[in-house]
Structures are given as C-alpha cells and as structure tokens.
Amino acid sequence: xxRLGVIALLVAxxxxxxxxxxxxxxxxxxxxxxxxxxxxxxxxxAPHGVSCGGSDAAVPVDVGGLDVTITTSDxxxxxxxxxxxxxxxxxxxxxGLPAQIDTDSMICTVVEQTAQGVPLCVVIGSDIAIxxxxxxxxxxxxxLFALQSITIPAATGLDAGSRMGAAKGPGAGAxxxxxxxxDHSAGGAGGSMLFAGGNGGQSSNGFGTGAIAGEIPTGLxxxxxxxxxxxxxxxxxxxxxxxxxGVYLVAGxxxxxxxxxxAGGAGGxxxxxxxxEGGAGGGAGGMIVLDAPSVDLTGAFLxxxGGAGGGxxxxxxxxxxxxxxxxxxxxxxxxPATAAxxxxxxxxxVGGVDGDNGMSGGGGGGGGGxxxxxxxxxxxxxGVSPPLQ
Numbered sequence: 572x573x574r575l576g577v578i579a580l581l582v583a584x585x586x587x588x589x590x591x592x593x594x595x596x597x598x599x600x601x602x603x604x605x606x607x608x609x610x611x612x613x614x615x616x617a618p619h620g621v622s623c624g625g626s627d628a629a630v631p632v633d634v635g636g637l638d639v640t641i642t643t644s645d646x647x648x649x650x651x652x653x654x655x656x657x658x659x660x661x662x663x664x665x666x667g668l669p670a671q672i673d674t675d676s677m678i679c680t681v682v683e684q685t686a687q688g689v690p691l692c693v694v695i696g697s698d699i700a701i702x703x704x705x706x707x708x709x710x711x712x713x714x715l716f717a718l719q720s721i722t723i724p725a726a727t728g729l730d731a732g733s734r735m736g737a738a739k740g741p742g743a744g745a746x747x748x749x750x751x752x753x754d755h756s757a758g759g760a761g762g763s764m765l766f767a768g769g770n771g772g773q774s775s776n777g778f779g780t781g782a783i784a785g786e787i788p789t790g791l792x793x794x795x796x797x798x799x800x801x802x803x804x805x806x807x808x809x810x811x812x813x814x815x816x817g818v819y820l821v822a823g824x825x826x827x828x829x830x831x832x833x834a835g836g837a838g839g840x841x842x843x844x845x846x847x848e849g850g851a852g853g854g855a856g857g858m859i860v861l862d863a864p865s866v867d868l869t870g871a872f873l874x875x876x877g878g879a880g881g882g883x884x885x886x887x888x889x890x891x892x893x894x895x896x897x898x899x900x901x902x903x904x905x906x907p908a909t910a911a912x913x914x915x916x917x918x919x920x921v922g923g924v925d926g927d928n929g930m931s932g933g934g935g936g937g938g939g940g941x942x943x944x945x946x947x948x949x950x951x952x953x954g955v956s957p958p959l960q
C-alpha cells in the first residue's frame with residue numbers, strides 16, 4: 572500500500588492522532604508506512620528525531636551471535652574500494668549505534684576529511700549493528716567502519732535525511748554551488764546531487780532561478796540545499812530545503828541490510844504572505860555508499876530522493892510547503908496561492924520538476940541523490956530510489 576493509502580486508511584478508521592503523546596503507538600513496516608512527518612522506528616511510528624526504542628549511547632552488542640574484540644597493531648587499517656578510508660591501529664569491539672547520532676559529537680572514533688576537504692565522522696567497530704531506528708545529523712559525513720560486518724535488521728534503520736525545520740542530515744550542503752540568477756518574486760531552484768534540481772518558476776516580474784547541473788560525486792558528501800524564493804524586491808525570502816545527508820558503510824567482510832537507510836532531501840518553504848514571494852527550492856537527495864566483499868540487500872530500502880519545492884505566495888495568502896522526501900513516494904510540490912506557481916515535485920531518479928510560473932513562481936523540486944554499492948550483491952531489495960549506480 573502506498574504512503575497516501577496508509578494515511579487515508581488510518582484517518583478513516585479514526586486511529587491516527589498527530590499529538591506527540593501518541594508517538595510509538597501506531598505500528599509500521601518500514602519507510603513510507605507512517606503518516607507524513609513521521610518515521611518507522613523499531614516497528615512503531617514516531618515524529619522525526621524521536622526513537623521508539625534504544626539508548627542514546629553506543630553500546631557493546633552481540634552481532635550475529637559473536638561478541639568479538641579485534642586488536643590491530645601493524646599500522647593503519649584501510650578498507651573500501653570506492654572511497655578508501657584508513658583508521659589507526661587499536662582494539663575494537665562490536666558496537667550498536669545509538670538512537671541519536673550527532674556527527675559533531677564524541678560518537679566519532681576518529682575525525683578525518685576527504686581530499687576535497689569534507690569532514691568525516693568515522694565510527695569504528697569490529698562489528699556494527701543498528702538495533703533500533705537511528706537518526707543522524709551534523710556537519711560531518713557519517714562513516715561506519717567495521718572490521719568484519721555491518722548489520723541493519725528488518726524494521727530498524729539509519730535515517731540520515733533532512734526535514735523542514737529540523738536538523739539537517741550529516742554532511743548535507745558540503746561542496747555545493749548556489750544558484751543566484753533569479754528575478755523578482757521568482758521561485759528558488761531545487762538542490763542538485765547526481766541529478767539536477769528543478770528550475771524555479773517564473774514570476775510576472777521576470778525569470779525563475781536556474782538549477783545547478785547534477786554530477787557524479789568524486790568524494791563523500793551530502794546533498795545540496797535548494798535556493799530561496801525571492802520577494803518582490805528580489806531579496807531571498809522563503810527558506811529552501813536542505814539536502815539529504817551522506818553515509819558510507821564500509822566493512823571488511825559483509826554488509827547486511829534488511830531494514831532501511833534514508834538520505835532524503837527536505838521540502839522548501841512556500842512563499843509567505845505580505846509580498847509576491849516565490850516558493851523555495853527543495854533539497855537534493857543525499858549519498859548512500861556501501862562497500863564490502865558481500866552486500867546483502869534482501870528486503871532493504873535505500874532511499875535518497877529529492878524534497879519538493881514550495882508553492883508561490885501572494886500578499887494575502889502564503890504558498891504551501893513542499894513535502895520532505897521520506898519514502899518511496901514522490902515528494903509533492905507545495906500548493907500555490909491563487910494565481911501563483913505550484914512547487915515542483917522532488918526527484919526519484921531523474922531531475923527535480925520545475926516550479927510552475929505565476930504571479931510568484933513555485934520552487935523547483937530537489938534532484939535525486941547518489942546510491943552506490945560495491946561488492947557481491949545479494950537481493951532483491953524492497954526499494955532503491957534513485958537506482959543503484
């Protein structure tokens with residue numbers, strides 16, 4: 572059943588209430604099975620950033636029936652073919668990730684950076700597991716480095732996506748070029764990653780903001796932010812959506828994902844009332860890279876889609892916000908005020924959709940992210956969007 576179908580069924584049955592005190596009372600089966608604004612956490616629906624189980628600190632964990640401690644002493648240990656990462660020698664045990672992961676905090680075993688200067692938070696273990704829904708944010712890209720295995724069981728997962736009004740995904744916005752060519756009351760462009768964001772919609776005063784071209788990333792990074800919608804004086808106004816975060820899972824033996832890894836972009840704000848204000852662009856999907864000799868994706872969801880653009884606003888009425896990208900369904904563009912432009916939909920495998928033209932332009936949808944796996948693949952997964960590269 573689609574996400575919209577699930578929502579319609581729950582509302583009709585009188586089972587869904589948005590109040591925070593009802594968090595972790597509605598069962599779910601994975602990404603897209605919860606109402607908008609919520610994420611499946613340990614089999615229950617919860618507002619983004621809230622966990623329905625687990626602790627807030629990395630803890631030793633028995634992974635695959637083995638509680639293993641490994642000591643390395645012969646110089647740096649390097650793993651990864653796509654993006655090699657080297658860590659210092661030491662003694663590393665199996666760990667479970669906490670429910671909240673801040674890559675600017677002490678959870679990082681070591682802090683490194685790419686050749687392009689993007690900071691990395693490297694979490695090292697002999698084996699790494701995610702025993703509940705984990706939410707990642709921060710300025711550094713998240714790298715999970717396991718000497719042996721990484722395991723994400725069914726109904727659990729790693730959410731490195733961005734949401735409107737919430738902390739952005741890890742490493743989102745690094746090495747991004749910002750579009751700046753919009754005219755008065757124009758819609759903002761969607762952010763770009765592998766796929767380009769949609770152009771901002773034109774206004775009655777001039778042209779919309781053009782999106783930056785997509786490209787294959789040459790290093791680890793997160794998705795790019797959209798651009799702001801402009802007011803009638805040509806000033807940045809409505810707030811763009813952040814791009815999804817960057818996550819790199821690298822293991823010496825195997826990666827097994829029966830749950831999910833998310834890196835969706837956030838939706839752009841609608842143009843606000845009080846001015847002819849264009850809608851903001853949605854954020855691009857982020858980056859998900861898996862690298863191990865064996866990569867088992869049976870039943871997995873890997874999603875890095877773009878957020879939607881906001882609808883244009885007029886002096887008497889604001890435009891609606893674009894949807895965040897949280898599941899397989901396309902994030903839909905924000906509803907416009909009368910005579911303004913609708914926001915463009917987020918990408919799920921091609922470029923983001925352009926914002927519509929109007930008295931004020933709609934924001935462009937965010938482009939699709941980058942998902943790559945290296946190793947012997949086992950499957951099939953339940954959903955990968957955009958497709959594996």
